[in-house]
Amino acid sequence: MKDLRIVVVDDVALARRAVEVILGAAGGMSVVASCDAPQAVAAVIEHRPDLVLLDIEMPGGNGLDVLRQLKKLKAPPAVVMLTAFDPEPYVTAALRDLADGYLLKHTAPERLACDVRAAADGLRPMAPTITSRLVEFYVAGVSARTEALSRISALTLREREALAWLREGLTTQQIARQMGIAYSTAKDYVGAVLRKLATTRGQAAVLAEHAGLRAPRPPAGPPRFREPRCDECPERP
Numbered sequence: 001m002k003d004l005r006i007v008v009v010d011d012v013a014l015a016r017r018a019v020e021v022i023l024g025a026a027g028g029m030s031v032v033a034s035c036d037a038p039q040a041v042a043a044v045i046e047h048r049p050d051l052v053l054l055d056i057e058m059p060g061g062n063g064l065d066v067l068r069q070l071k072k073l074k075a076p077p078a079v080v081m082l083t084a085f086d087p088e089p090y091v092t093a094a095l096r097d098l099a100d101g102y103l104l105k106h107t108a109p110e111r112l113a114c115d116v117r118a119a120a121d122g123l124r125p126m127a128p129t130i131t132s133r134l135v136e137f138y139v140a141g142v143s144a145r146t147e148a149l150s151r152i153s154a155l156t157l158r159e160r161e162a163l164a165w166l167r168e169g170l171t172t173q174q175i176a177r178q179m180g181i182a183y184s185t186a187k188d189y190v191g192a193v194l195r196k197l198a199t200t201r202g203q204a205a206v207l208a209e210h211a212g213l214r215a216p217r218p219p220a221g222p223p224r225f226r227e228p229r230c231d232e233c234p235e236r237p
Contacts, residue, residue: 004029004120005049007077009040009066011058015105019053019082019112026113037061041069049077051100051120056083056090064093071098080119082112091130101125148211154196162189164215166201167208178215 006023008016008031016034023029033043037060044052052070056063063081070079080101081094094102101119103112104127115125126134152160158179165175176186190201197204 004051004116005032005047006030006116007032007040007043007047007049007052008034008082009037009043009052009058009063010034010055010082011036011060015055022109022112023116026110029113029116037063037066040066041073044070044073044077048075051078051080051116053080053082053116056081056085056094064090064097067094067097067099078119080116080125082107086127086130088133091133102130103127104129144210145212148207151197151207152211152213155193159189159193159196160213161216162186163193163204163208164213166190166193167205167213168215169205 006029008019010016010019020031020034023031032047032049035043037055037058040052040054040061054063054066054070063083067079067081070076078100079098080103081090081099082103082105083090084105086102086104091102101115101124103115103125107115107127118125152163155163161179162175165178170178172186172190173183175190176183179186179189181189193204194201197207199207
């Protein structure tokens with residue numbers, strides 16, 4: 001079985017050398033090139049590695065930019081972030097841009113080798129602290145969605161539609177137009193939503209977001225209008 005071919009991208013030569021030694025000692029893998037950010041894409045094109053270990057904050061270039069460039073290649077390698085930084089914006093951006101893992105530089109040598117093999121096998125290794133945060137985020141999201149769905153279950157279908165338009169930031173007048181009803185009727189729906197949910201317009205919009213409630217999109221073409229029903233017309237003097 002051939003060794004895994006790895007490219008290490010880091011601005012610190014000592015860090016690159018340390019990773020090369022660790023992976024070489026683990027067996028079954030070899031670092032075929034190591035470089036700073038500006039040379040990363042060229043190195044990958046030349047050496048065609050199975051996997052890239054990529055730092056994020058480098059004076060010569062941003063690792064997230066390099067990640068996006070690598071993933072646009074015709075046959076992109078697996079790319080695992082290996083960095084000292086794990087703030088949420090970095091982790092979110094890396095995973096959104098299809099990073100195949102996110103590891104920290106204080107990872108134990110034997111653990112690093114295992115995680116590299118896992119990424120090469122199609123898994124997505126994560127530093128334990130990041131895994132814990134992702135689980136907490138997921139659980140919090142599920143809990144918020146469950147609560148939101150429970151609360152909006154008291155609304156009628158038309159009230160839910162009004163709530164969905166509140167999520168879009170529409171005024172009551174705009175909601176009336178979107179729903180094809182009189183302003184007074186839309187006002188009643190919005191009032192019922194806020195009363196039943198015991199919340200403000202802004203809080204109602206957040207609740208709709210958590211519940212995954214979306215406003216219906218009309219088919220392409222002119223805006224829909226209709227004549228108001230008799231019970232929606234104001235009384236004449």
